[in-house]
Amino acid sequence: MSLKIFIAVILGVGTGYFFLPTEFSNNIGLIIDIGLMVLLFFVGIDIGKQKDILDKIKKLGFKVLLVPLAVIVGSVVGSMIIGLFLNMKINEAGAIGAGLGWYSLSSTILLSDGYVELSALAFLSNVFREIIALIFIPVVAKYIGKLESVSTAGATAMDTALPVISSSTDPQTSIIAFITGVICSTAVPIIVPIILKLPV
Amino acid sequence: MVTSLLKYLGILILGGIIGFKGKLSPKLEGKLNTIQTVCLLFLLFIMGITIGINDEIISNIFSIGLKAGIISVFTVGFSILFVHLVKKFIPMEEKEIES
Missing domain, CATH: 1.20.5 (Single alpha-helices involved in coiled-coils or other helix-helix interfaces)
Structure with missing residues (x-):
């Protein structure tokens, strides 16, 4: 699966670079939206079929929320620490990590705040996060742990990474992944501006 | 958003x-995984296109990309670490699920 994902991305980059005019990017948003809707619809069916899982989740209770919380704190702390070594301002580095893999949103928030280069950095870094997550979810799930594999995805655990998580783990982890993705996605527009405003 | x-x-x-x-x-149900995989690969192909089509990103891909790559590795690494730390508080009932 990881190899297929890697090939799909590389083929896309090649196609975009060599064959498509820049104007094509005007239509990409709609294509992604439609593709994502179809994908999410079928992922939804998959989750809905696991009827007894909902009861299990009720049993898990609020402690499940520790997963998205750990993902958010881990992402921000991780990017802040490496930011120090890269001679970046700690708040700007933290804001990149706070994108949680949602590259389009985090980069747009930063751009609207006037951070042009930081926006590009956030875009790429969060694209990479998504690619890293998609490639390594099966590996992390196998050798480290299922919940840890969810953590790699961040906000994308609810959409693009969800099919990979569900095929690499179990239905219960998939639901935790979705909960994690929803909470992370909700958190991105809140925490990126907050972390950016941190006094340093 | x-x-x-x-x-x-x-x-x-x-x-x-x-x-x-x-x-x-039942026929469609058996094909759910295949449909999901096809959609996902299609989306990733499109995502690749958005990178490849943007000349600015491609021409600066190595300088910005290296920095971005290092940051993303740490972001993912610390996410794994922090979830690993809180994991013991989360009751996973794997055996019950599998039975």
């Missing part, structure tokens, strides 16, 4: 309800 979140959540819940009520034909 709130609307897109609601939209995604809505379509997921819609699929969830259909799946929950078991209103799918």
